[in-house]
Amino acid sequence: MRATPLIAARGLSVRLGGRCVLHDVDAEIFPGEIVTVLGPNGSGKSTFLRALIGAVRPHAGRIERAPGLRIGYVPQKLAIDAAMPMTVRRFLGLPRRIGRPEAEAALGQAGAPGLDDRQMADLSGGQFQRVLLARALLECPGLLLLDEATQGLDQPGSAAFYRRIEAVRAELGCAVVMVSHDLHVVMAASDRVLCMNGHICCEGTPDTVAGAPEYRALFGTGTGGALALYRHDHAHSHDRAG
Amino acid sequence: MLDDFLIRAALAGLGVALAAAPLGCFVVWRRMAYFGEATAHAAILGVALSLALALPLLPSVLAAALAMALAVSALTGRGYAMDTVLGVMAHTALAAGLVAVALLGDVRIDLMAFLFGDILAVNRTDLAAIWTGAALVLAATLWRWPALLTATLSPDLARAGGIDPRREELGLTLALAIVVAVAIKVIGVLLIAALLVIPAAAARPLARTPEAMAAGAAVLGAASALGGLWAAWLLDTPAGPSIVCVAAVLFLLTTALGALRRG
Known part of the structure; x- marks a missing residue:
């Protein structure tokens, strides 16, 4: 057995508006690993992450956190009302005030240096996601949760974002749990994959999962090919940005 | 000095x-x-309550405003859109309050004073109530400011940061009820919402951070109050509506300034 988990779901069931969204989910996240949660729309991936941060109450089962665990959370989307003026630096200092050097360091780490004084509303999609990441990093998290953090980014953009996540994991040694649709990019970057459809249908290394019949039933055999295709891409065509 | 109305x-x-x-x-x-x-309209129900049960005005209004705020919070998310629930509740409260006050007709009461406020009739006791309420609300808002801001941005981000967004919302609701209760005599039930919204909206084009917007709203709100009183004195107009009119003029000015700055 490995070390004790940072966070674990034990027999977790969640009902939202009378509908059972998750049932009997058992999952453990260990220090330093990158875990990807895959699944079709409505399969409960986001709900699973929201249960981990305590935003939805379990109907049955429980979430166990290691004592003193700090969680950095990057939500699926964040709409800042146009009525609220908000500079990047002020946003990073919520809820905990931070100094300018700290803000600059976090932005650098998230790959978005020099944005301090910009208004959040003026950022591009990619910049916005990186600022969200920087804010999560300021928590000095032991666990980073990303909910479809590359939504709205193009292929090179999301590939760059995931490389940044790997770099952050290497620097901070935090565990990462992310939900994504970008099958091929994500699977190659993960240590472990949880395949979810109301419950966890299969889990394991990307290779194991891609070969599992449950995964193929959900995504078809074509995506198994996508993983291979990604490998091919990865070996031969590095992106221009470096 | 406080002898001068x-x-x-x-x-x-x-x-x-x-x-x-x-x-x-x-x-x-x-x-x-x-x-x-x-919340403000419910205050009229509070006035009726205080007349019917011979209770002091301020606690009755506070209770009614709070009950309304909590009822609206509870009703939303049960299949009705927020604006529908508010449309039903706000006007029902106002109408029911007016009817209730009329039914208690033997008591002589100046309803207009509650609808539009009578700032020139404020006495020392009122003043003490207003400033106690204001100090309470300001202190609470300052204390909870970062948590309130985070919960307003995103309840999930708040949760991840160990903040309970529902508790913050409840605090905000309570503070609103307090402001309504102490403001009813000054600006009246119909115009309290204006004094909440207009200075904040007027401060928006000038601000780059939430703190700057709140400070700007305080300055513009204070200017509206003083300017409105001065205008009312000068033009012999009702004070409450004059205050709101000055706020509206300030809103137009800052909006134009913001548009100019943006080019």
Whole structure:
């Protein structure tokens, strides 16, 4: 057995508006690993992450956190009302005030240096996601949760974002749990994959999962090919940005 | 100095404007302009309650405003859109309050004073109530400011940071009820929502951070209160509506300034 988990779901069931969204989910996240949660729309991936941060109450089962665990959370989307003026630096200092050097360091780490004084509303999609990441990093998290953090980014953009996540994991040694649709990019970057459809249908290394019949039933055999295709891409065509 | 009714009126206006400024920002950010309205309208029910049961006015109004705020919070998310719930509740409360006051007709009461406020009739006791309420609300808002801001941005981000967004919302609701209760005599039931929303909206084009917007709203709110009183004195117009008119003029000015700056 490995070390004790940072966070674990034990027999977790969640009902939202009378509908059972998750049932009997058992999952453990260990220090330093990158875990990807895959699944079709409505399969409960986001709900699973929201249960981990305590935003939805379990109907049955429980979430166990290691004592003193700090969680950095990057939500699926964040709409800042146009009525609220908000500079990047002020946003990073919520809820905990931070100094300018700290803000600059976090932005650098998230790959978005020099944005301090910009208004959040003026950022591009990619910049916005990186600022969200920087804010999560300021928590000095032991666990980073990303909910479809590359939504709205193009292929090179999301590939760059995931490389940044790997770099952050290497620097901070935090565990990462992310939900994504970008099958091929994500699977190659993960240590472990949880395949979810109301419950966890299969889990394991990307290779194991891609070969599992449950995964193929959900995504078809074509995506198994996508993983291979990604490998091919990865070996031969590095992106221009470096 | 407090013997002069104009000085008392000015101090009352300032107190309400200061307490309303940061709350008004949250009302604008959370798109709950009609929430303030519904809470304020419920205050008329509170007036009826205090007449019927011979209770002191302030606690009755506070209780009614709070009950309304909690009822609206509970009803939304049960299949009705927020604006529908507020539309039903706000107008029902106002109508029911007016009917109830009329049914208790043997008591002589100046309803107009509650609908539009009577800032020039503010006495020392009112002044003490207003400034106590304002100080309470300001202190609470300052204390919870980062948590309130985070919960307003995103309840999930708040949760991840160990903040309970529902508790913050409840605190905000309570603060709103307090402001409504102390402001009813100054600005009246129909115009309280205006004093919450307009200075905050007027501060928006000038601000780059939430704190700057709240400070700007306080300055503009105070200017509206003093300017409105002065205009009312000069033109012999009703004080409450004059204050709101000055706020509206300031809103137009800052909006134009913001548009110019953006080019």
